[in-house]
Amino acid sequence: MKPFLLKPTCKNYLWGGQKLRNYGKISDSDKIAESWELSCHPDGESIIASGRFKGMPLSQFLEQNPDSLYLHRQEEHFPVLVKFIDACENLSIQVHPDDDYALFHENDTGKSEVWYVVEAEPDASIIYGFKEKITPEQFRLAIENDTLPQYVNIVPIKKGDVIFIPAGTLHSINHGAVVVEIQQNSNTTYRVYDYHRIDRNGNFRTLHVEKAIDVLNFEPCKVPDTPQSNEIEEWCYTPLASTPYFIATLWKAKYKHSVFSFGGYQGFGDIDCFSHILVIEGEGIVTLYDGETIPLKKGDSFFIPADSMLGEITGKLTFICTDNYNPDDEFELDFDF
Incomplete structure (x- = not known):
């Protein structure tokens, strides 16, 4: 079988920007927040862009050619999703469940992920876990009182940084960064804080506080060191x-x-x-x-x-x-x- 290029699905979430156009991404939307580069997820599939299978969704190709996925294994679920992210504005503060919780509550896999920082403005940063241990009740009150950012680790980032985010870790990318995200093949996100933003329909975006409390690690944590080259x-x-x-x-x-x-x-x-x-x-x-x-x-x-x-x-x-x-x-x- 010959290898081939893939065409991504682009997402126009409200916090996106224009930088992914510098990476060849094309969209009719006014902004590109994400491009899903390797995806068999129904919320946004990659399409084969070269060769004799050009125009075919990647999942259809792999269903018809299972040896192109694995030669000696059989898997029912494509394991990974790879995307570019352009955080022109802060992403929501959020958490992802692990496999057991996601399967039971969402009929989905969990989501652990890793970020590689491709571009970072001088003041670029991420949110990664809590500064100190808090209780679920303190967490609820911090969201209600608009004080949650006071409890989280805000970590400066630069080009070349690597950040691994296990399921259950509170996290976000703040404005001014382009990252590559490699993640489990899941689109389950529990949003807990969104800066009171209004979506294109004039509504506040949905928060998922109680589910987040079910899966969050409330212990303090710090970003692991970037691996050595x-x-x-x-x-x-x-x-x-x-x-x-x-x-x-x-x-x-x-x-x-x-x-x-x-x-x-x-x-x-x-x-x-x-x-x-x-x-x-x-x-x-x-x-x-x-x-x-x-x-x-x-x-x-x-x-x-x-x-x-x-x-x-x-x-x-x-x-x-x-x-x-x-x-x-x-x-x-x-x-x-």
Whole structure:
């Protein structure tokens, strides 16, 4: 099977801006808050944008070609969703449930996620958990009295920061940041504070305080340190997250003609698994075994099936590779540079 480009679904949430247009995102809306780059979620699917399956939803392709998802596994639920986020204004303060709670109450999976900061204005920050332990009653009162921001950790961020957010962690992205979010394949969010904003219909957006109380970690917490980068031949790489649902790694080319091989049981991730490439800087060329070439540029989203033919990416570019490698499978990784 040949790899292919993906076209995202764009979301025009009220806090979005214009920066994602610099990453090639197109929308008729006045703002683009998110672009769902790798998604089989019914709230916004990725569409195949190149090759003989062009125009087909990704979920339909994987249903018809299950070996392109996994070669030696069977899964009923696509595990991951990858998106760009442009926080022109503060996002709501929110929390996501874990798997058990989400399955019982929402018929959905939970949501743990990781952010990679692509752009950050000088005053950019995030909200991450509580400064000190509070009770559910104190939490309710803080929302009613408009004092919740006094209880949360406000953490400055800069380009290159990595923030892992486990399910149950209160969080938000404040204005002035563009991030890549790699998350479980879920769209369940419990919003608890929204700065009294009015939506396009003149209504306050719904809050989900009681469900949030059910799932929140009320203990104080701090942001984990950003993982250290490593080097291997022509590339620098930084592990962003490793969970049962996704593994994400940042790869940065050291040279103008750095080469990364994939497919044919070598390259990205496990031979048993798909891989997804999201280019965040630079440009390059994909060359497949049969000689076909596919140009890559900043913002491009590229899907490598588990049964992909051999190929390589050449160029001076930075990208995030996401897969769902299963360490229990008895296969060896073979990075070929």
